[in-house]
Amino acid sequence: MKTIDVCLSPDLMHLYDVSDRTVVVVDILRATSCMVTAFAHGVQSITPFADLEACRAMKSKGYITSGERNGEKVPGFDQGNSPFEYMTGAIRGKKIAFTTTNGTQAIEKAKGAKRIIIGSFLNLSSVVKYLLFGDNSVLIVCAGWKGKVNLEDTLFAGAVVEKLKNHIETDCDAPLAAQHLYNVAKDDMVKFLNASSHVKRLNRLNIHKDIEYCLSLDQYQVVPRLENGVLLA
Amino acid sequence: MKTIDVCLSPDLMHLYDVSDRTVVVVDILRATSCMVTAFAHGVQSITPFADLEACRAMKSKGYITSGERNGEKVPGFDQGNSPFEYMTGAIRGKKIAFTTTNGTQAIEKAKGAKRIIIGSFLNLSSVVKYLLFGDNSVLIVCAGWKGKVNLEDTLFAGAVVEKLKNHIETDCDAPLAAQHLYNVAKDDMVKFLNASSHVKRLNRLNIHKDIEYCLSLDQYQVVPRLENGVLLA
Numbered sequence: 001m002k003t004i005d006v007c008l009s010p011d012l013m014h015l016y017d018v019s020d021r022t023v024v025v026v027d028i029l030r031a032t033s034c035m036v037t038a039f040a041h042g043v044q045s046i047t048p049f050a051d052l053e054a055c056r057a058m059k060s061k062g063y064i065t066s067g068e069r070n071g072e073k074v075p076g077f078d079q080g081n082s083p084f085e086y087m088t089g090a091i092r093g094k095k096i097a098f099t100t101t102n103g104t105q106a107i108e109k110a111k112g113a114k115r116i117i118i119g120s121f122l123n124l125s126s127v128v129k130y131l132l133f134g135d136n137s138v139l140i141v142c143a144g145w146k147g148k149v150n151l152e153d154t155l156f157a158g159a160v161v162e163k164l165k166n167h168i169e170t171d172c173d174a175p176l177a178a179q180h181l182y183n184v185a186k187d188d189m190v191k192f193l194n195a196s197s198h199v200k201r202l203n204r205l206n207i208h209k210d211i212e213y214c215l216s217l218d219q220y221q222v223v224p225r226l227e228n229g230v231l232l233a
Numbered sequence: 234m235k236t237i238d239v240c241l242s243p244d245l246m247h248l249y250d251v252s253d254r255t256v257v258v259v260d261i262l263r264a265t266s267c268m269v270t271a272f273a274h275g276v277q278s279i280t281p282f283a284d285l286e287a288c289r290a291m292k293s294k295g296y297i298t299s300g301e302r303n304g305e306k307v308p309g310f311d312q313g314n315s316p317f318e319y320m321t322g323a324i325r326g327k328k329i330a331f332t333t334t335n336g337t338q339a340i341e342k343a344k345g346a347k348r349i350i351i352g353s354f355l356n357l358s359s360v361v362k363y364l365l366f367g368d369n370s371v372l373i374v375c376a377g378w379k380g381k382v383n384l385e386d387t388l389f390a391g392a393v394v395e396k397l398k399n400h401i402e403t404d405c406d407a408p409l410a411a412q413h414l415y416n417v418a419k420d421d422m423v424k425f426l427n428a429s430s431h432v433k434r435l436n437r438l439n440i441h442k443d444i445e446y447c448l449s450l451d452q453y454q455v456v457p458r459l460e461n462g463v464l465l466a
Binding site: 008150177180195 | 241242379387409414417429431
């Protein structure tokens, strides 16, 4: 039987053998929410970069440079890390080079997995369906905050575990912990997360509408997947 | 104001500066529960070892050798890792050399902290009181299982956060996650943990009464602390 496990921090990735697993990378606030939004609005590809300068260099190759460090847009980049920046027709058919504090680092650490896909609440049901009908066991990798565990990514992991509970067995305790937390939070995730450290950090940046949007379910059906280092729809 | 944080796995210890913190090491099933029980029954000291052979070598120096690997007593050692083995008058005034799969490894990684103490549900209120009246900020280090996050240690962390919530501010999301989980579980922790991976592992070893005992609150008032590499009452 397929199993599902949850890696609560990219700094725990060494504990997991992903060579035969589908890895779902999640960075709810806001990298993977942006990526899903971008593909839903017709972007051709997103190339994730862990390194900021490598990302910046893609500008000269015709890429839109996007991303943030510590929650704020990188000076000189074309776009930041608000999903609302990715709802424009201007990105249709374009290639994006993307780097963020946590999300693109987590993608980097997931390399070596049999399959890597991008998850967010915005495409939750489509991700669940993809995992349900796929052949592989699953590892959800929470991007966290600089290695530390965060609540919003854990809640996403818990939502997936909860929705697959009758079909895929859990491997260990992290999926159970995530599932319990999701069940506490699910009726009002915005309220539940108001005390969380990253939401406090983002509220200081005055992007409360980003948070509400990133916690809204099933806006899109796209499931971005990594192919040869490039995310495609 | 003092703060409290929770390190959900020893493999995340590099993220925390503990030089000015009191670290509470917890390995509910069963290392720190055994340690607390042993001190409550008059043991003179417990020297924790990460390395099994270094621990074994203490036998010739008059120490009682104790511990487990993968949940089972080490062949040739005097005692295993059941708290019931530490309730005997035979350990009164004796020195123990102790090594376990997770707990003593976590103590090793906590070295460098301003203060290291041992926590378990058996001495929960005394630990809370110690932290409340101490001057230092707090980090609870969950021993986990070979680097992976487990539920029982996380519940202990959550219990401490819950009891200190009006007095010590949380640093990040891990304490909040632990606190939520404790509040879900607290009315029947045995039932809550029945699905957990380590409880399943231990149930296979037929030590259900150990589990019930390790989840019982406030049996003892002792708070073991590490002094120059040796645990004292």
